[in-house]
Amino acid sequence: MDYLLNAADHLVLDAVYATLFPLATNATTTTTASAFLSSLPRDNDLRIWLSLFVLVSLGGWIFYFALASVSYFLFYDKEQMKHPRFLKDQIKLEIICASTAIPGFTILTVPFFWLELKGYSRLYEDPAEYGYVYLALSVAMFLFFTDMGIYFIHRAEHHPSIYKRVHKPHHKWIGEFHLPILSLACNHLSIIANIYSVYFQTVPTPFASHAFHPVDGWLQSLPYHIFPFVFPLHKVLYLILFVLVNAWTVMIHDGG
Secondary structure, eight states: OHHHHHHHIIIIIHHHHHHHSBOOOOTTSOHHHHTTOBSSOTTOHHHHHHHHHHHHHHHHHHHHHHHHHHHHHHTOOGGGGGSTTSOTTHHHHHHHHHHHHHHHHHHHHHHHHHHHHTTOSOEESOGGGTOHHHHHHHHHHHHHHHHHHHHHHHHHTTSHHHIIIIIGGGHHHHOOOOOOGGGOOSHHHHHHHHHHHTTTTOOOOGGGTTOSOHHHHHHHHHHHHHHHHHSOEEHHHHHHHHHHHHHHHHHTTSOO
């Protein structure tokens, strides 16, 4: 995240903060130097939190609309929209739900990114620090850790005390299902079984991928953010995996 934040500061945010929160200058300060001076410098925590919220929200919307649109227009079987279970104005409702939820995800997720920027995570820059074997192995570790984490979080969300308040809104798009927890070993198998168990009952579109209650979306994203605080993970690899995770989220909600 520090790569993205530094780039955004250099390209846009320095000028924005200097305009919105200018630093009082004196006669000895050159015009060029004062142009990007702000009372909120780059290391100011308020500025960091504001910047992260804006960048992650914008990034979330861009990823969501781009990936869901590609999936919908290129791969989604439009015949499914003729299914009697397909809701009136469903795509519009999915988009509204996802678009309004993304800022909620972001507010809850920013603390993790802030901790990363402050050096509390185990993210690293030099691939040689842990070796290239570990670099490759960390991908498998990440997938296993996050799949298992999401599986148990998802199952916990089906507890009656949580389901109606947090998780049920997402099942407006992907339907109701109840599977024995002991019958499955990982999240991918759970997803596949869920799809087949409700194939004739539900008709999601790719735009349902991020249509969660904000707390639900945040809970299911926790393993992705916890992993780099437990295990070393290369910064660039983390960004790549984060993009792939968003693509995977769209793929498992395309109704195929």
